[in-house]
Amino acid sequence: xxxxxxxxxxxxxxxxxxxxxxxxxxxAAAMVAGSRGVPIPAHVERALRGAMETARTPAPPPEAVxxxxxxxxxxxxxxxxxxxxxxxxxxxxxxxxxxxxxxxxDAAYTLCVLLGRTTVHDAVDAAEQHLAAST
Numbered sequence: 001x002x003x004x005x006x007x008x009x010x011x012x013x014x015x016x017x018x019x020x021x022x023x024x025x026x027x028a029a030a031m032v033a034g035s036r037g038v039p040i041p042a043h044v045e046r047a048l049r050g051a052m053e054t055a056r057t058p059a060p061p062p063e064a065v066x067x068x069x070x071x072x073x074x075x076x077x078x079x080x081x082x083x084x085x086x087x088x089x090x091x092x093x094x095x096x097x098x099x100x101x102x103x104x105x106d107a108a109y110t111l112c113v114l115l116g117r118t119t120v121h122d123a124v125d126a127a128e129q130h131l132a133a134s135t
Contacts, residue, residue, distance in 0.1 A: 004055070012051045020047035071130055072114050080114050081127045083107050 004012070010024075017027035020043055027044065034040040040048075072080075087104040094100055108120045115130070117123040 008055060012048075012055045015054065016044075016048040016051035019050060020044045074131060077114070077127050077130050080107070080111050081124070081131070084111050084124070 013024050013027055013031075017024045020027060022030070022044070027048070030040055030044045031048070034045075071077075084104075084107040087100070087107040091097065091100040091104045108123070111127060112118065112120060112123040115123045115126040117126055
């Protein structure tokens with residue numbers, strides 16, 4: 001009914017089946033029958049529409065779901081952020097240097113862990129926001 005990955009289709013099917021109090025196999029059979037013109041029971045159709053709507057609804061941004069319970073100190077944040085930027089500059093100066101790449105990866109990992117973020121971009125943003133809020 002809606003283009004999606006196999007994994008997402010299974011998730012929607014399982015969610016709809018649970019809502020309609022059916023097994024996933026029974027839900028799939030009802031959907032196949034519906035595609036062949038057999039009327040689908042109203043509660044099954046409602047469950048499927050609800051599951052599809054839930055799947056289409058974007059997830060809330062990470063900050064709305066969780067925040068960092070304890071922020072690092074301002075000096076430590078400055079230290080780790082400046083180390084990360086220093087390592088970026090060193091890698092930019094010699095892109096083929098494997099040790100510079102490893103040093104940047106280590107600094108990025110430290111920054112992510114320190115600020116409780118999963119991506120370097122988010123960690124840099126969080127560090128900059130933390131430092132701006134501290135002044």
